[in-house]
Amino acid sequence: MEAPDSLTLLRQYCKDGVARVEGSEIIIGQWAIKKEDATNYSIRGNSSVFYTNEAIFHYIQHRDKTFKQYMKVTSINLRIVRTDLKNLKNFLETGVVNNSIIEMAPVSFARFVGGTTPSLVDASLERGTVATTASTTSTAFEGTSESKSEPVTKRAHLDKLDPSLSTITSASSKQEVKLTSAKRAEIKAKRERRKREIAVSAATHAINRNELVFMSRNSVLKAPGKDFSSVLQLLKRKEEEEREQKRKRKEVPTYTRYGQKGEVVDQGLFNLNLAGSSYKPGSSAKDTKYIGSSSNDDKKNPSEKQETKRVSKTPIIIVPAGMSEVITLSNVRQFLENGVYIPPLEAAKLSKREDSVLVNRKKKGGLVKYRVVDRPQILAPTDWDRVVAVFVSGKKWQFKQWPEMKQNKSEVDIFTKRRAFHVMFDDAKLNPNVAQWDCKILQISRSRRHMDQTAVHDFWEVLDQWTLTRFSDLIL
Numbered sequence: 001m002e003a004p005d006s007l008t009l010l011r012q013y014c015k016d017g018v019a020r021v022e023g024s025e026i027i028i029g030q031w032a033i034k035k036e037d038a039t040n041y042s043i044r045g046n047s048s049v050f051y052t053n054e055a056i057f058h059y060i061q062h063r064d065k066t067f068k069q070y071m072k073v074t075s076i077n078l079r080i081v082r083t084d085l086k087n088l089k090n091f092l093e094t095g096v097v098n099n100s101i102i103e104m105a106p107v108s109f110a111r112f113v114g115g116t117t118p119s120l121v122d123a124s125l126e127r128g129t130v131a132t133t134a135s136t137t138s139t140a141f142e143g144t145s146e147s148k149s150e151p152v153t154k155r156a157h158l159d160k161l162d163p164s165l166s167t168i169t170s171a172s173s174k175q176e177v178k179l180t181s182a183k184r185a186e187i188k189a190k191r192e193r194r195k196r197e198i199a200v201s202a203a204t205h206a207i208n209r210n211e212l213v214f215m216s217r218n219s220v221l222k223a224p225g226k227d228f229s230s231v232l233q234l235l236k237r238k239e240e241e242e243r244e245q246k247r248k249r250k251e252v253p254t255y256t257r258y259g260q261k262g263e264v265v266d267q268g269l270f271n272l273n274l275a276g277s278s279y280k281p282g283s284s285a286k287d288t289k290y291i292g293s294s295s296n297d298d299k300k301n302p303s304e305k306q307e308t309k310r311v312s313k314t315p316i317i318i319v320p321a322g323m324s325e326v327i328t329l330s331n332v333r334q335f336l337e338n339g340v341y342i343p344p345l346e347a348a349k350l351s352k353r354e355d356s357v358l359v360n361r362k363k364k365g366g367l368v369k370y371r372v373v374d375r376p377q378i379l380a381p382t383d384w385d386r387v388v389a390v391f392v393s394g395k396k397w398q399f400k401q402w403p404e405m406k407q408n409k410s411e412v413d414i415f416t417k418r419r420a421f422h423v424m425f426d427d428a429k430l431n432p433n434v435a436q437w438d439c440k441i442l443q444i445s446r447s448r449r450h451m452d453q454t455a456v457h458d459f460w461e462v463l464d465q466w467t468l469t470r471f472s473d474l475i476l
Contacts, residue, residue, distance in 0.1 A: 003109040006033045014092040030114030313475045320393040321374040326423045329374040339453040376401040394431030419466040
């Protein structure tokens with residue numbers, strides 16, 4: 001007779017609640033298992049470490065308690081990992097096999113301690129096998145000591161009463177033996193088949209655990225047990241609302257200039273409604289100026305008309321045009337607005353090339369805009385009055401297109417009207433031309449970006465002092 005494994009007996013105890021502890025053994029029914037022996041139920045995440053019989057036996061006694069209460073009454077060496085509690089309880093109560101049960105691991109079997117012929121544990125607990133008992137087997141094969149000593153006497157007594165009874169009794173016993181053997185063979189075959197299925201599922205789980213599931217637009221939509229009909233209803237409701245809004249818009253009367261009721265003024269001659277015209281009551285036709293009539297004001301020179309245009313008051317800053325310079329049109333906005341320096345080549349990849357950019361500066365009075373350009377030739381003659389600052393590179397050809405240079409003046413004349421700035425790295429050598437010019441030097445680090453804020457703060461502070469009295473007509 002096969003001895004049951006420890007997990008089967010523990011499931012039997014979880015079902016019946018009948019067991020006792022004697023020394024280092026746990027007695028369940030007529031079978032005994034050792035406390036310190038390991039089961040084949042592994043700890044989650046570590047398939048080489050298994051729970052002991054005592055740990056699972058202790059958990060069964062306290063499985064109805066909360067996790068906090070269970071931890072208080074359990075020593076460290078008997079604690080079940082919190083992530084295993086749900087699966088272990090489900091296995092003990094229902095027999096559902098999970099991945100923590102390692103079939104290939106060494107299994108500890110029970111030892112028979114009963115005084116009479118052992119009866120097998122409820123076979124329904126042995127992972128899906130049908131229930132069977134050993135009572136029939138003991139009746140068919142073993143029998144008690146009395147039955148071994150008295151078969152001849154009983155058979156002779158039956159022969160005396162009725163010879164046919166002896167034949168019936170022997171035939172029924174043979175049939176019982178045949179049925180029991182077939183049943184045992186069926187149970188054994190089911191066990192082997194179940195073991196193979198568990199081994200295959202464990203191997204499949206090990207493979208799937210290391211795989212990444214590829215999600216596509218079609219696989220994402222596969223959601224068993226979920227109904228997306230509410231989405232369709234939501235879309236239909238949305239379409240109905242849009243149709244209703246369109247219908248209401250058609251019913252609202254549209255505006256017509258002829259349907260408006262205006263103020264009726266003195267109609268004057270011929271009973272005409274002169275509302276909206278230039279006619280004034282009491283004035284003569286000579287004093288009236290009609291729309292479309294020519295006058296001396298319309299015969300002014302085109303140049304005089306251009307002077308009446310609105311003049312921009314946005315200050316202008318000029319930067320170098322070369323991509324090898326420290327400050328260019330591509331990175332000046334990030335530098336002056338956010339106080340972060342980005343190399344020109346990297347900044348050029350982040351934005352498109354433009355003729356000018358607007359730099360927004362936040363002040364207490366509101367937002368001030370500065371127009372930044374790198375090509376002086378795009379500026380109109382009137383725009384040069386709004387140039388407040390220039391970033392110099394140290395090369396004299398940078399000022400070739402400036403009005404002062406066209407008038408055979410020098411860089412000194414430029415810097416008397418506009419404030420000059422020069423941005424350089426703290427480990428670079430100062431340009432000789434910059435050293436001779438009246439420039440504000442702004443030093444930045446190649447790696448420490450938190451120092452950029454200091455240079456930007458100095459720039460705005462110097463520029464504000466410069467423009468305070470020189471450019472009072474601009475929006476600053």
